[in-house]
Structure formats: structure tokens, C-alpha cells
Amino acid sequence: MVRTVVAGLDGSAESRAAAEWAAREAASRGLPLKLLHVSEPVPEPMAQAPLLGGETLQYWSEKVPRDAADGIRLRHPGLEVDMQDVAGRPAEILAEAGRDAELLVLGSGRLSGISGFLPGSVGLAVVAHAEGPVVMVRAGEQAADEHEPDLAGIPAAGTPFRPVVLGLDTDDPDDSMIEFAFEEAARRETALRAVSAWNLPPYYVYGLSLDPQYHDEIARQKAAELSEVLRPWRQKYPSVELVEVSRSDSPGRQLIDASREASLVVVGRRVRRRSFGAHIGPVTHAVLHHSAVPVAVLPHH
Incomplete structure (x- = not known):
């Protein structure tokens, strides 16, 4: 089985930063990238609401990873990018995905006013239970941030x-x-x-x-x-x-x-x-x- 770099994606700024970091890491390792979007089940009364019907939910569940994958393919030509939308509990599914991944990459909100992360409950739960390496990437992380300053x-x-x-x-x-x-x-x-x-x-x-x-x-x-x-x-x-x-x-x-x-x-x-x-x-x-x-x-x- 081909190992992959997996990025958890939920459409937030921090998850988009994580997907970009994961794309760079996958390219440097010569591995495919999988974008994993986890949708939590919506309670039946909400699912029946006109603006939150099954078709609407399915549309957005598919749009988030599809748009992210299209953007990454444009910015990283030659990188194999797969996307997957799964319904269930995010922490459990992401931790399970990390079991077979070369690397699992998640986003983490940036603290206001100081450097650092604000890991959410899902991210911390995945870190605490994952059986492989997990990388937490802050919102706003750019490729240039990893490099030394220029002149x-x-x-x-x-x-x-x-x-x-x-x-x-x-x-x-x-x-x-x-x-x-x-x-x-x-x-x-x-x-x-x-x-x-x-x-x-x-x-x-x-x-x-x-x-x-x-x-x-x-x-x-x-x-x-x-x-x-x-x-x-x-x-x-x-x-x-x-x-x-x-x-x-x-x-x-x-x-x-x-x-x-x-x-x-x-x-x-x-x-x-x-x-x-x-x-x-x-x-x-x-x-x-x-x-x-x-x-x-x-x-x-």
C-alpha cells in the first residue's frame, strides 16, 4: 500500500494552511496527498430544514475538499492529490486515518496577540490517540515562514x-x-x-x-x-x-x-x-x- 500524507480539512483558515503545509511536505517526500473532509452527522430536524437539506449538506461537503484540491494542484504541479469526504466523528476518523498515513497534518487556530496555537478539542484528541506522527499547523502559516530572512x-x-x-x-x-x-x-x-x-x-x-x-x-x-x-x-x-x-x-x-x-x-x-x-x-x-x-x-x- 502506498503511504500518503493526509491533511484534515474543514474549510477553516487553519485547515487550509495545514493542507498547504501538507502539500509541500508530500512533494518533498515524493508522496501523494490526501485531503480528508469529515462531516459530522446533522440531527434529523436540521437535516430536514429547507436551507440545510440533504442535498445542500452534500454539496458543501463535496465543495470544500474539491476546491482545496483544485487549488493545490494549481500551486503544486505534478503532486498527486486525492480528496475524500467521510461522515462521522472527526476525532475518531482522523486518528484512524493517521494510522496508515506517513504523516497526518491538522490545522490549529492562532492565539490572539501572541505567537502560538489554540488547539481545539478535535486536534488535541487526535494528537492524544493517533498512532503515527501528527503535525499541527497554525492559521496563517506561509511557506516563507520556514525560511531565514533575506537581506x-x-x-x-x-x-x-x-x-x-x-x-x-x-x-x-x-x-x-x-x-x-x-x-x-x-x-x-x-x-x-x-x-x-x-x-x-x-x-x-x-x-x-x-x-x-x-x-x-x-x-x-x-x-x-x-x-x-x-x-x-x-x-x-x-x-x-x-x-x-x-x-x-x-x-x-x-x-x-x-x-x-x-x-x-x-x-x-x-x-x-x-x-x-x-x-x-x-x-x-x-x-x-x-x-x-x-x-x-x-x-x-
Whole structure:
């Protein structure tokens, strides 16, 4: 079965931005793009209303992905674009579509007044349950936003890509996350910035340690751990410039700060099967809400 890049589409500005991002990603990977429009069932009384009849609903359900597909074909000649309209619960259908997709791309509304996302309940539910990579793209995202500024200080599609940022936990590194980040950096011919943030032990934070060199010792140890985790990947991807960042700080804050000069942020979500549902973790949750650029979330055990 041919793998595809799938973009969830609902006609909103954020989903259109996600579809455009997905089209660029599919073209760079040499894969087809599927635009998936999910229509929630309309209650029977509304479906019988003159302006919301079955024919009207069917027309708009087909028009949204068709118009988007036509526009993408014009802007991305040669890209294979498929469209599909499915009725059902969006979160469930999108998560299922992501199971067999190379990548699932969703839109996310932009926060008012500051950089970042406003992930809706559907997007968060998909991220929390998807079994493959999910990328959240903010409304208004442009191709030029991924690139370095030109001589006039304006981001332009003709300049090099900004770095890819990887959030890495050296205590529990996941190979699929690391490989995904290196592949994205290699495809963009840009640097990979691996960020590992850590916290000092409580007894040091509260001033109970009398050794002034203790912080420096821990810092060296953590930096060495990061280098050791990445050592085989440096060898596997020699063409990718790797920048290692190991600091004592909040992981979420470090990644949000790094996102301001990035083209993509890659984070993980630990798969936990619990009776009260799946969760995405506090760091990923913070990055999803406040990253300045698209965020790729990879599930791992």
C-alpha cells in the first residue's frame, strides 16, 4: 500500500494552511496527498430544514475538499492529490486515518496577540490517540515562514530553511523521534537543534547544597548524556549540522523559545493506556499551545 500524507480539512483558515503545509511536505517526500473532509452527522430536524437539506449538506461537503484540491494542484504541479469526504466523528476518523498515513497534518487556530496555537478539542484528541506522527499547523502559516530572512530582513522562500528543533529527554530517548527530526532537517538541508532541558535536584534548588561546583558538574554530565544519545545519529546523518543544547530550565519554555527561530518543532507523546483516556504530557501540551511554528508530535512507548 502506498503511504500518503493526509491533511484534515474543514474549510477553516487553519485547515487550509495545514493542507498547504501538507502539500509541500508530500512533494518533498515524493508522496501523494490526501485531503480528508469529515462531516459530522446533522440531527434529523436540521437535516430536514429547507436551507440545510440533504442535498445542500452534500454539496458543501463535496465543495470544500474539491476546491482545496483544485487549488493545490494549481500551486503544486505534478503532486498527486486525492480528496475524500467521510461522515462521522472527526476525532475518531482522523486518528484512524493517521494510522496508515506517513504523516497526518491538522490545522490549529492562532492565539490572539501572541505567537502560538489554540488547539481545539478535535486536534488535541487526535494528537492524544493517533498512532503515527501528527503535525499541527497554525492559521496563517506561509511557506516563507520556514525560511531565514533575506537581506531586507524578510523571510523568503528562496533563502535557506530555518533549523528543525527536537525536544529530547536523555533519560528516555526515542529512536523514532530522533530519526524523524534528522530526516526533516536533511530534507530541508538545514541544521537540527537538539534541546534537552533538565532540573536540579530539590535539595540544590532550596539551597541545601554547599558545593558551588555542583551545578557545573551536573551540567557537564547532562551535556555528555545528550552527546552520547546523539552520537550514532551524527554518524548516520553526517550532512546534517547538529547543534546540542543542554540547559537547566523548563523543557517547555526552552522549546517555545527555540521555536521562534525554527521551521519545525519535534516533540513526543508517551503512549499510556489508562482507563480515563490518553494524555499528551505537560511539555508537549505547552509547546502545542505556544510554539511559533508547526509542531510534529510523535507517539512512543
